[in-house]
Amino acid sequence: MIHAVAPLQEFEGVYAELFNRIYAYVRAQLRSEADAEDVTATVFMNAYRAWGRYEPQAETPAAWLFRIARNALLDHHRGAGRRERLLRVAGRERPEFEDPAATAERSLEHERLLALVASLPDRQREAVRLRMAELSFAEVGSLLDCSEDAAKMLYHRALRALREMLSE
């Protein structure tokens, strides 16, 4: 067998502590609440299966789980890209609609901020999103393959860029 599967009870602590944070991290990047739920479920299914391979000495459970979440989001976006291309080929191009109910409950300012974050360079954007998910700079650095200091720099560069954009 390629990996041992840890009992659910051993996974429970990680699940309890990080479920909401993972959901929020995923949801902030997806327009649809349903997609966010699907991706969140995928994250935890994948994490549960991989739990036997998790090495606590290598990274914190949060960094490990957010790594899985980032991969799941990438997979989701790749799949979404394929679906859009297929629709275009079929002549049935369809814009991605916001969920009206979800949009209504959020302020325009929040929506604008999320859009600005999405427009940042990749690593700055990810640094902001991971920090907003309450990861430490060391954990952000681990996920972005850079030092803690470099993660701080990325994050603060991102904040400066956001502030400039907001003042325009």
Next chain:
Amino acid sequence: MSDDFEDLERKLREAHSFTPRAGLREEVRARLRPGRAVPWAGLSAAAAVLLAVVGVGVLLHSAPLRQGAGGTGAASAPNRAATEEVPGFGRLPAPASGLKVESGAPASQGAYAAPPVPLSAPVYRWTGTSPPASCPEPVNPTLGGYPVVGPTGCRLGRPLQAVVYRLRPAPAGASLVYVAVPDGATGYFEPAYLLPDGTLEPALTPDELRP
């Protein structure tokens, strides 16, 4: 860094604060529980499979391949079955060895175009003392489009669970089939290679099988 960004960070935190709907946490948790199975869905008409044949058997070889943490991994058998992937089955019972498909082998049927052999494929587990599926059509859509070679008797709608295992390289000319392997109060549909002469060989690696 700085207080300069305090207000901006506060707004960012607010913008990123999403709360899952009530019940989502439990729904996802339920999907992690081993032993829970989702009933086959959409097994209507043309459902399933089976070609006759020999009893259960075969051998195996295998190595479960769980998809990595969120990764996209190697090619795997298409899984159109409405089954649930569960954490793991452990080492599997080996099918009987030396079995041969004498007639009705899917590979020998003109209408049947064997899907390409993948790098990995699900093993399906049923509960109950007999295999839940065995239908007259050569291709069983409930097992990823691969035919089942084994006992007859078609009873669809029973729950299955699925775990993906890595396959050993396919011998020349082999096509992938499934064989039913009863195991006490439960049993498995395990992937096997059907050779052109009708011989069945294990598709799983030996270390995945019980001694």
